[in-house]
Amino acid sequence: MSHANAALTPRQRLHIAQLIVDDGWAIAHAADYFHVAWPTAQKWARRYIELGETGMADRSSRPLTHPNQTARPLVRRIIHLRTTRRLGPVEICALTGVPSSTVHAVLVRECLNRLSHIDRRTGEPARRYEHAYPGSLIHVDVKKLGNIPDGGGWRTVGRVQGGRNRAATPGKDRSRSRDVLMRHAYVHTVIDDHSRVAYAEIHDDERAVTAIGVLQRAVSWFKDRSVRVERVLSDNGSAYRSHAWRTACNDMGITPKRTRPYRPQTNGKIERFHRTLADGWAYSRHYSSERVRRKALPAWLHYYNQHRPHSAIGKLPPATRLSSNLPGHYT
Numbered sequence: 001m002s003h004a005n006a007a008l009t010p011r012q013r014l015h016i017a018q019l020i021v022d023d024g025w026a027i028a029h030a031a032d033y034f035h036v037a038w039p040t041a042q043k044w045a046r047r048y049i050e051l052g053e054t055g056m057a058d059r060s061s062r063p064l065t066h067p068n069q070t071a072r073p074l075v076r077r078i079i080h081l082r083t084t085r086r087l088g089p090v091e092i093c094a095l096t097g098v099p100s101s102t103v104h105a106v107l108v109r110e111c112l113n114r115l116s117h118i119d120r121r122t123g124e125p126a127r128r129y130e131h132a133y134p135g136s137l138i139h140v141d142v143k144k145l146g147n148i149p150d151g152g153g154w155r156t157v158g159r160v161q162g163g164r165n166r167a168a169t170p171g172k173d174r175s176r177s178r179d180v181l182m183r184h185a186y187v188h189t190v191i192d193d194h195s196r197v198a199y200a201e202i203h204d205d206e207r208a209v210t211a212i213g214v215l216q217r218a219v220s221w222f223k224d225r226s227v228r229v230e231r232v233l234s235d236n237g238s239a240y241r242s243h244a245w246r247t248a249c250n251d252m253g254i255t256p257k258r259t260r261p262y263r264p265q266t267n268g269k270i271e272r273f274h275r276t277l278a279d280g281w282a283y284s285r286h287y288s289s290e291r292v293r294r295k296a297l298p299a300w301l302h303y304y305n306q307h308r309p310h311s312a313i314g315k316l317p318p319a320t321r322l323s324s325n326l327p328g329h330y331t
Contacts, residue, residue: 013056017048078106135227137193139270140234142206145185148290156286188214191270195321197305202294211239212248231255
């Protein structure tokens with residue numbers, strides 16, 4: 001790797017090689033002129049003859065072969081024990097006779113050093129994916145939350161006081177608990193696969209007509225930010241399996257896709273966003289009523305998109321990945 005004070009940067013290497021090959025300088029003369037050893041001057045001249053200017057670039061110092069590297073059959077056994085039995089380096093060491101440090105190095109090299117990298121159902125390494133540009137794919141889902149009674153819910157004031165607040169909330173039907181205020185809040189969420197920019201609305205149901213309205217407004221919201229939505233990925237909820245959903249997507253020029261049944265990992269980005277949503281907004285502090293909590297959502301979404309560092313995209317806010325999506329790009 002060259003540095004600021006290197007005797008021969010790629011440009012200087014090209015210069016010395018051209019003097020020797022093109023201008024006919026003697027190797028010893030060129031080496032003396034550039035204050036390097038003559039084998040060095042000969043090396044760059046030879047690479048210039050074989051590869052031209054591209055041969056002047058730095059090369060990796062990594063050896064071509066590794067005689068002491070763990071044998072491949074043993075590596076396969078380590079991987080098998082890790083994926084099928086979810087054993088740690090020390091336990092694998094006891095079964096294979098390989099030092100635990102070597103086992104750990106193998107697991108790191110194979111991206112299996114964390115159990116979270118292994119699918120619990122299949123035992124296979126988790127497959128990560130990310131679409132190349134904003135709008136290529138958006139994820140949609142619904143997060144179901146219990147409404148907060150006036151005075152606060154049981155999470156912050158305790159179950160006894162929470163029950164009293166629930167009973168005292170205006171509009172409460174004392175004979176039936178299924179009144180409007182005490183039902184659930186359905187947070188319809190949309191997240192861009194590439195940038196992780198999120199959009200959300202709160203409604204009182206998760207019907208297809210509601211989900212379609214959220215999608216239409218989300219597509220318009222992304223369009224205002226120079227992002228054209230091409231595909232939408234959802235789970236197999238009734239709203240997303242409806243003919244109305246498919247027709248609405250086709251009318252907007254969007255390809256609808258659904259996850260495999262009982263495989264929420266496929267839609268993992270929005271599932272993880274729901275956890276962030278719950279920790280950062282829904283249950284982050286004491287809310288005196290459901291209206292107060294709903295009113296706080298836009299401010300939290302602005303913080304999430306514009307200011308909160310996201311570990312999956314280099315600890316940068318999601319909105320930074322939209323900055324390069326200038327008008328006319330990806331549209």
